[in-house]
Amino acid sequence: MRRQPAPAGHGRCADGSPPGSVLCPNRPHDRTARTTREPENPNTSNDPNDPDERAAAEMTAEREITAPVDLCLPDGRLNPAAVGWTRRPLHRANLRGWGRVKRWEYWGIVTPSHIVGLVASSLDYAGLHGVYVLDRADGRELSEDVVTPLARGVRMPERSGTGTASARGGPVTVEFVQRPAGTTLSAVAPGFRLEAEVPRPPGHESLGVVVPWSPRRFQYTVKDLGRPVRGLLTLGSRTFVIDESDSFAVLDHGRGKWPYAVRWNWAAGCGPGRAVQLGGRWTDGTGSTENALFVDGRLHKISDELVWEYDRADWLRPWRITGPRVDAGFHPFHVRTARTNLGVVASETHQCFGRFTGRAQADDGSWVDLDGLTGWAEEARNRW
Template identity: 40%
Template structure:
């Protein structure tokens, strides 16, 4: 289905005074104009900043989140060739802090006895500092600088399930990154020119039962810098989607749905993504690692299959074909009661 939401071009509040969705906030934009003034709706409010930095040999993800009844600071690491993987999270129940920012350009901070995560907004972008007392049995620290090149656009969408349930999502691809990880006695470096950061910024009021697909990548097509964000399931029937191509810093919004084709019994088999009614997206995704997770706390549960792999195929921007050849990225299926 094709859905052409209106483009928002100036600052707006996400919520009305009573906590319901502001109708004037519904739409998409090339800049994060929304002020996410979430209030009321306990315990349905969800706020998160998810970063994933991909290098030529490994990736590192860091998340700060607040779900009303808990907050967390989490990281995970994956080395592509060896499959070395580690994950760690610190959780606080019914926390007062962190009070997460209402806008994308706010600084985020999570601190506990075991971990300290800071996403500091600076003039050039974001300075990320991470410290865990124990990460796979060893102390871990990371210092990463993420650039926001002047004029670079991003994908911002309000998904309106109804006036009481809604989500603002801001997806940022192709952000140049550099930095160093110190893990025990080991030092790992995100090399300049070969590393990109992706941000998933989310603020909203969610239904209890949720399912989604998400896929994204950042990389090169010849001399061009190309990225994409694709989503499905969670936006069905909402009159909005989170699909868009970023080419050399310019966003090209995809107004039609993208179909995810994969084997739910074997997530390591190739996936395919395609636009429903055009040739805009024709991609195949070959996973090389599955990050599977399951949580069951009676009233709260989640099941995730996040796949890391390589994308190949063709994207079309203004009718021009853009080749995608073995570009690193991820695709996932997520189901939750939260």
């Protein structure tokens, strides 16, 4: 992996902002680029008189958690001791109540020939699960999604890394069996079958974060990047071997109580010995971020809010994601658009697959090259 020293002032504008940032006055911007930077968090009331908002504001200092902790208090509110970040899953998502609780497991797999997405989720009033495959050679997609009322047939464990998460309904079944040594992924849909093993290398670290909008609205997420994966992918009559020498898997584990309307950005890129995890918009103003660099499996936490620039009129144009420790470009080669509209429940996601350029700063101040990392960057808008 390529690491570069950090010369004083390198990559900075006169006001200290990174080049390419909307805050940098010295660099002209493409007028067609759209930035998602907003002065306030769109997922909270921003009312200083709201007692929940005042309480949340007291819980915003990022700190590393090193011992097991419950996500919720006995009354179902956010446990202040749970707010922070971890290098391995330590939170128990002891969620209570019904109606605003969201639970999901998403696995993304990237191979030289295909990109695969598997999801199992419970939104309390509905279950959403499905499979997605992109053929990287010709751009053909296979997608099969199922909605089950009241999340029937969905199982979600309280902890990441242990227990079985599964969803069954209609023609689609997905199952993720989690053990200390790794996870077994199984999925079946019309014209699709996947059987894969995702080992957990010794010492491998993941990013766990609790995002506090208020004591009643909060999210626990685990982003686990760059996991080796091996197995078989069957599409119709053809079977493809997934070889861990040139493939990787990414986990997005989510448990929380969400606002009705929310927007987010997420980017993840992996390559040999390096991975980058970036998020935005939904965490703005909470004091928590889901940003990290991984070098040889070790987590380097990035606690800055980032500026995201991309063109919503042309998702295949290059993206820029910048901050004091991140100067990343993303160059899409395919965009997946997914829309659901069930009236009061609706979602729209633009997930772009592509390659990263740029660099990110490690904890020791050195800069790590992101060039060649493969993955995705997305915008999601949900009413749920």
